[in-house]
Amino acid sequence: MQEHASPKLDRRTRKRLATRQAISDSATRLFMEHGFDQVTIDEIAEAADVGRMTVFNHFPRKEDMFFDREDEVREMVFAAIQGREEEMSPVTALRLLAHRCIEDRNPLLPLFGAPLRFVATALASEALKARARQMCSEFTRVLAAMLAESIDRPADDTDAHLLAGLLVATWSVAFFEGYNVADRNGDAEAAGQIFLRLIDRGFQAAAAAVSGTPYV
Amino acid sequence: MQEHASPKLDRRTRKRLATRQAISDSATRLFMEHGFDQVTIDEIAEAADVGRMTVFNHFPRKEDMFFDREDEVREMVFAAIQGREEEMSPVTALRLLAHRCIEDRNPLLPLFGAPLRFVATALASEALKARARQMCSEFTRVLAAMLAESIDRPADDTDAHLLAGLLVATWSVAFFEGYNVADRNGDAEAAGQIFLRLIDRGFQAAAAAVSGTPYV
DNA sequence: ATATCAATATATACTCGGTATAATTTCATA
DNA sequence: TATGAAATTATACCGAGTATATATTGATAT
Numbered sequence: 001m002q003e004h005a006s007p008k009l010d011r012r013t014r015k016r017l018a019t020r021q022a023i024s025d026s027a028t029r030l031f032m033e034h035g036f037d038q039v040t041i042d043e044i045a046e047a048a049d050v051g052r053m054t055v056f057n058h059f060p061r062k063e064d065m066f067f068d069r070e071d072e073v074r075e076m077v078f079a080a081i082q083g084r085e086e087e088m089s090p091v092t093a094l095r096l097l098a099h100r101c102i103e104d105r106n107p108l109l110p111l112f113g114a115p116l117r118f119v120a121t122a123l124a125s126e127a128l129k130a131r132a133r134q135m136c137s138e139f140t141r142v143l144a145a146m147l148a149e150s151i152d153r154p155a156d157d158t159d160a161h162l163l164a165g166l167l168v169a170t171w172s173v174a175f176f177e178g179y180n181v182a183d184r185n186g187d188a189e190a191a192g193q194i195f196l197r198l199i200d201r202g203f204q205a206a207a208a209a210v211s212g213t214p215y216v
Numbered sequence: 217m218q219e220h221a222s223p224k225l226d227r228r229t230r231k232r233l234a235t236r237q238a239i240s241d242s243a244t245r246l247f248m249e250h251g252f253d254q255v256t257i258d259e260i261a262e263a264a265d266v267g268r269m270t271v272f273n274h275f276p277r278k279e280d281m282f283f284d285r286e287d288e289v290r291e292m293v294f295a296a297i298q299g300r301e302e303e304m305s306p307v308t309a310l311r312l313l314a315h316r317c318i319e320d321r322n323p324l325l326p327l328f329g330a331p332l333r334f335v336a337t338a339l340a341s342e343a344l345k346a347r348a349r350q351m352c353s354e355f356t357r358v359l360a361a362m363l364a365e366s367i368d369r370p371a372d373d374t375d376a377h378l379l380a381g382l383l384v385a386t387w388s389v390a391f392f393e394g395y396n397v398a399d400r401n402g403d404a405e406a407a408g409q410i411f412l413r414l415i416d417r418g419f420q421a422a423a424a425a426v427s428g429t430p431y432v
Numbered sequence: 433a434t435a436t437c438a439a440t441a442t443a444t445a446c447t448c449g450g451t452a453t454a455a456t457t458t459c460a461t462a
Numbered sequence: 463t464a465t466g467a468a469a470t471t472a473t474a475c476c477g478a479g480t481a482t483a484t485a486t487t488g489a490t491a492t
Contacts, residue, residue, distance in 0.1 A: 012459050012468070019469085040448065051471045062449070133349040162389050162414055166421065169385035173378050198378055201425050205382065209421035228439070228488050235441085256477065267442040278478070 020058045023048045027065035036125040063131040073108055081150050089216045090150050091207045098199045102192040111178050112188045140168045151214040159210045170202025236274045239264045243281035252341040279347040297366050305432045306366050307423045314415045318408040327394050328404045356384045367430040375426045386418025
């Protein structure tokens with residue numbers, strides 16, 4: 001349970017992280033095994049050998065034990081936009097990011113291998129789907145602000161919101177169409193191609209919606 | 217409470233509908249007055265003078281007492297697509313529907329007058345926002361099937377899903393940008409114009425994403 | 433009219449996620 | 463070693479939703 005973590009952290013922090021990890025591990029295992037809705041907080045606490053309140057201490061919502069990498073996605077997208085080369089539009093930067101994710105088999109885009117089970121577990125629970133939609137919704141707002149900021153417009157710029165809405169919608173459709181292929185045919189290569197084709201078409205259309213602006 | 221309803225229905229059905237209406241009325245009033253999350257099922261049952269279980273009998277989820285017109289929206293969209301003139305594309309039919317909604321001050325598009333409070337109440341509750349997102353998500357699937365069926369393609373046609381995703385995303389962004397104007401400036405005319413401008417741009421872009429197909 | 437059956441309403445008791453509060457333990461530090 | 467803050471935990475509570483059993487009410491056949 002202690003995992004000999006980085007010695008930079010003091011014991012208190014190490015123990016806290018270890019407890020958090022124990023809860024997360026138990027929860028993930030139970031969710032995958034029995035389904036999100038079938039696992040109770042008490043069972044997770046029992047499995048992790050902590051008190052019930054400790055679970056809520058680390059994870060305010062049950063869904064937080066399942067979706068644990070929101071920040072990484074946000075930072076990846078932020079880096080792609082900020083770190084793009086001169087004279088490259090933000091939309092192109094995001095399109096290239098999508099291609100890089102497929103190429104690298106990036107697990108933050110869970111279309112291949114083991115992460116497919118993660119997606120299946122999420123799709124089997126109305127609560128998890130609701131949380132995923134909430135994350136998409138919040139991310140769309142953040143993306144709009146990122147895009148606006150990247151070309152020095154105010155964060156509530158209407159073009160940015162339209163563009164962000166279309167980009168996220170495209171990503172979502174592309175992901176699910178790709179997922180369906182991966183899940184039914186088991187063909188990761190085909191899934192990736194479907195995903196990228198839809199990304200390219202959708203992003204191009206999204207760009208057209210704000211043509212004449214510096215977003216494209 | 218009886219409201220001398222249509223005599224076509226038998227007494228049993230009339231009473232059932234009256235009970236449902238009493239619950240809906242009490243709930244709506246309380247939600248608007250105190251906020252969705254601040255009102256308990258027991259308070260609604262008390263106000264409507266029915267038992268707690270009767271409330272759940274008519275409305276399986278608390279959110280169902282707030283969003284009560286899903287079907288009307290679906291049917292309106294369905295009618296617009298099915299009832300379009302020959303040689304008119306489904307996308308154009310939907311674009312015209314948006315313009316007609318603004319022109320008619322259609323309350324199913326709550327951008328003007330009293331329905332603005334309805335939107336504000338929804339936006340103040342995380343539970344209601346979640347339900348709205350769920351409805352959008354399901355509607356996107358239904359719309360994709362409608363679109364595919366309207367040009368005799370299978371319901372799971374990938375182009376239809378991309379198109380539906382972009383159309384719903386556009387509608388959503390256009391609605392919120394319009395709502396913000398209506399809410400802040402109180403200018404219904406300007407709100408309508410913003411909404412329609414975004415609809416036109418987004419729908420055109422969505423059409424571009426599936427250019428070469430009969431959807432456009 | 434009355435017996436009968438099904439739809440509706442209701443009471444009771446329960447599960448589960450989440451909150452509030454207070455007490456206790458554990459670590460860092462002066 | 464004393465002190466205080468962070469972390470854990472127990473207890474009690476709230477509210478949405480479910481299960482189940484019972485009572486009531488209206489429609490219908492005799």
